[in-house]
Amino acid sequence: MAFMCATGKHRRPGRMKRGTVQAAGVAAIATTGIVGGLAAPSFAAENSVGNSVENSFEQTGLNPVITIGNTIADKIDAQAEAQKKAAEETARKKAAEEAARLKAAAKAKAEREAKERAARAAERRRLNSFVAPISGSYVSTGYKTGGSLWSSGSHTGVDFHAASGTSVHAVGAGTVVSTGWGGAYGNEIVIKMHDGTYTQYGHLSSIGVSVGQTVTPGQQIGLSGATGNTTGPHLHFEARTTPEYGSDIDPVAYLRSHGVNV
Template sequence: MAFTRATGKHRRPHRLSGTSAKVAGVAALTTTSVVGGLAAPALADDTAKQSTGATQAISIDHSLADAIDAQAAAQQQAADAAVAKAKAEAAAKRKAAEEKREAEAKAKKEREVKQRAAREAERKRLNAYVTPVDGSYVSTGYRTGGGIWSSGSHTGIDFHAATGTTVHSVGAGTVVQTGWGGAYGNQVVIKMHDGTYTQYGHLSSVSVSAGQAVTPGQQIAVSGATGNVTGPHLHFEARTGPEYGSDMDPVAYLRGHGVNV
């Protein structure tokens, strides 16, 4: 009985075809292995060369990177140091400025304290009263009677003083009269700061002029024996006005201003 091969796309591959492919693959592999074995020395040498070059390149790259990192770190350190220095300088300037302000404020306060003290001292000095003649005493009292005085009594007090003795203003004020005063001889009349008046008579010479401001203890004249006198001395009066007849007790007046008479 005869058989025929089926035709068409459903035909089954022949067993030899698959086996041949396998054999061809083994041959190719064997050939490749052999060729590869023969070429191995040269390939190994090239590979070694390529490996050595790569290692050198990597080493150089690492050295360069380390150098760059070190430079960057140094630059950062320098920048940090510059910032720290700038901050320190700024802080020092602020501290110096603050210390300067504090010193100026302290100096200003001290000046103000000294100025207030000076003003207070000046105020006290100007309000102070002194005796018209240093180290003297009252030789003739107020309202002492006698024919030597035209009013019949003494309108002031006399301080013992030799001719040429310095005569002081008893307080601060302004000179309103100087020159000849009749029975008083050479005289000085001063309007005091409290509105009262003081008069100094029988002077040998006068050292101030009308309109001049005087201070407590300032020399205004020297004593003498001009006018109606029996000897050298200083005649002193306290008055409510500049003219004769407005007298008040000069001892009480001086004591009322703190002068021990």
């Protein structure tokens, strides 16, 4: 004998429908107090009760409760998504701020290093520069000028015109190796220059440096005068290969080779 699948109200209810019917049934049982009568209902009774329960379910407000539950879940999901986006935005801003800070620090470092390099270069140029020993003066007696005034028979340096008390400058960077009385040179100063040559300043009325002191181009080292073997105040200037007398070289050519116009 073949069995046909029942149609209509005798079909197995869906999961949602079963759940709601069960919930409604529990509600109905709790309301009516009838427990035994529902223990073994017939299909017709079940169908009738089912219809009644479904009708009651629609009137109990249980369906809005389910809807409210979904709304709350949606709100929670939306809140979580908003928090996630806010956290991502905060992280992005922090990353951007850190990148900007690092960029600014790198720029400041580069600028500082550039300034330091420029300062070192300027200092090197200054230390390698040369000046005239007397500002705004001129050579009054040239190198190798002959005459009885000099024991060697000729002038071993040049004389710069200068009144007594005129400021005398180191022509370049170096270290003082000798100061004091120099016989015919009177009060003198001898400086070893940074390139290994030596310069000498004679007939000074005053000495303003001491042995071992380093000097820079243009630094005042003494005052001109007329001490020693001289006919009047001036500065006697020599360029030498050693600190000793007799190792002189042309002082004008020496100064010019270092960019000094004399």
